[in-house]
Amino acid sequence: MRKESKSILIFLAALFLAVSAIYFVVAGAFTASVTPTSVNQSTTYLYNFTIANDAADVNITEVKITLPSGFSFVSGSYGSSVASTSFSNTSSILTWSKTSLIENGSTEYFWFNATASTPGSYNFVVTINDTANITNTTDVAISVNDVLPPIINLVSPESSTITSQAAQTFTCNITDAGGISNLTLYVWNSTASIYTNTSQLSGTSNSTSWNYTLPYQDTFKWNCLGYDNYSDYNWSSEGNRTIALDTTPPEIDLISPEDDYSTTSTSVTFKYNVSDTNDIENCSLFIDNKLNKTDTSITKDTEQSFTITLSVDSYKWKIGCYDEAGNQENSSSRDLEIESEEEEGGASEEEETWEETYAVEEEDFEEGYTKLLKEDERLEIEIDNEKHYVGVIDLTSTAVKIEVKSSPQQAVLNIGDEKKFEVTDDTYYDLYVKLNNISNNKANLTIKSIHEKIPTITTTTANETSLCGNGKIDSGENCENCAADVKCAADEECKAGTCVKKTTSKTKLMFWISAGALIAAVLFFWAKTLIKRKKNYGFA
Known part of the structure; x- marks a missing residue:
């Protein structure tokens, strides 16, 4: 009896396990498929999933579809054959739920729009939950076809380049989501291709450069042709560029x-x-x-x-x-x-023949510049962006006659004398000149840039004014009425307003000797004539 009871218990346990196994095998069972199974990249499709509940006694309460990488869900584009479902989504997971979403033994449909960016083979992941708290998952395959050609960009040289340099570097880049294969440079003239070169590349984006020397002066066209891993090819979308080689100057x-x-x-x-x-x-x-x-x-x-x-x-x-x-x-x-x-009309009193002109730097002129000058040598200076000159016209052992121009002004300086000149037609002196010494027939002159107010005109009579002392020889001034401006040379003296050569003691002595000799000669001839007359009258 005990043995029979034990056998019965073993049988019942085995039966329970078998029934439980069958239940759990049937619970959570489902199948899933999608249409279409093959799509083109970068194109939006309606994906329609068919999901069948293969369980005998349980209902599916939730369906989740996980999108592959590179797929983008079009927001709001979802639906289902089941009424009154609850829908939620993230960027990659779409979820439908209801107490009896898919009843046992039934088939329902779930759809949405999405776009695949990258060619390749992928899987949608479909996950279900049922009333038996069973979760099950299956993969649904999808193939994305590469139907887009690569994108080609021309980088350099710029379009319509004109250059004198024959050696050039040509650069292009290529992009393709499905992977790139190669890139080729083409250069041609107006009739035929003159250069091609292909570079093998990899990845989804790459670039390459070619060094090429243009063979002669002409206008050339160039472009790049690229292939992806699916044998799709493309030229640059901007078209051909031109480059012209010109090595001839104007x-x-x-x-x-x-x-x-x-x-x-x-x-x-x-x-x-x-x-x-x-x-x-x-x-x-x-x-x-x-x-x-x-x-x-x-x-x-x-x-x-x-x-x-x-x-x-x-x-x-x-x-x-x-x-x-x-x-x-x-x-x-x-x-x-x-x-x-004056020079054009020939009205100048004397033709200038300067043997040498020395240019003075602006900085030296401002600080003060000293130079030994012979006759017919001059200094070139710049005042208010105009050229002026200080030249030696005449030279003795004790004095020098200088000329300042562009507007000619002349002055005689004895050793140690200094003079100021106005050359810009305003009320300020612009130039300072000093005779330091004279040696070996050269005048040691110092010039300097100045900006000093010219003394105010003073009244001498009711109807006359004087500019004497302004450093310039004005109309009406001479050595007698304005010795400050009109100076005679060292070997001259002022007489009646005119500079004349001085009469020296030696000159006076020669004068009296000559006069005495003349008087003696006259007396001699007079005496000789008187004696002759006495003889004629018989005087012994």
Whole structure:
């Protein structure tokens, strides 16, 4: 009896385990599929999932669909064949729930819109929960096709480049979500390809550069062709770029003024013409090899000009131009002379012939500059951006006669004398000159830039005023009425307002000797004549 009872208990336990196993196998059982199973990248599709509840006695209460990486859910685009469901979502998980979402033995449908960005094979993950608290998961395969060609960008050189440099570096980049394969540079002229070069690449984004020397002057086109791992290919979306090689400088023809031209007009127009295969970037006027003006609006093969104002002097001028490619050319130089009206008309009292002109730096002039000068030598200085000169006209052992111009002023300085000059037509002295000494036929002169008020005019009579003492020889002044401004040389003296040579003691002695000799000669001939007459009258 006990043995039979034990056998019955064992049988019942086995039966319970079997039934439980069958229950748990059936509970949570489901199948899932999706349409479509193959889509194109970067295209939005409606994904429709079919989910069947294969459990006999339990209902599915929740369905979760997890999107693969690279898939984007289109917000609000969801639905289900089950009425009154509860829906929620994150960026990658979509969830439908209801007490009896899918009844046992039933099939329901769940759909949504999504976009896949990257080609490849992927899986949706479908997870269900049922009334038996069973959770089950299955994968649903999806294939994303690469149907987009790679994106090609041309980096450098810039489009429509014009250059004088034949050696160039060409750079392109390529991007493709499905993976890139290679990139090829093409360069061609107007008739055929002259250069190709392919670089093997990897990844989803890459770039490469090629060094190539353009073979001759011409305009070339270039572009890059790229392939991805799915044999899709593409050229740059911007189209072909051009690059022009130009190594020839502009041609410049000077029109006027002609070489060695002289004029009294200080306003001068410099005319020229420039030609080139390409456009002209700029042209400049150079005076004495120094940049004067630049024009960036140049029309080639058409007369161009610069108009400037110059002071009385001698100049050299030329034109320099750059073309778009960076080629530069200078014209030949021409000489130009700006003369004063007196010089032009021949009205000057004497023609200037300076043997040497020494330019004085601005800083030296301001601090005070000392120089030994012979006759017909001068110093060149600049006051208020205009050139002036201090020159030695005449020289003795004790005095020097100097000339200050542009507006000529002359003065005689004895050793130790100093004088101030006004040269800018205002009420201030601009120049200080001192004669330090004279040695070996050279005057030791010191000049300095000053800015000192000229003394106020003083009244001498009711109707006359005097400028005596202003450092200038004014109209009506002479050595007698204004010795401060009109100084005679060391070997001269003032007589009746005029500087004349001094009469020395030696000169006076010679005068009296000559006069005595003359008187003696007269007395001798007179005595001789008297004696002769006495003889004629018979006087013994």
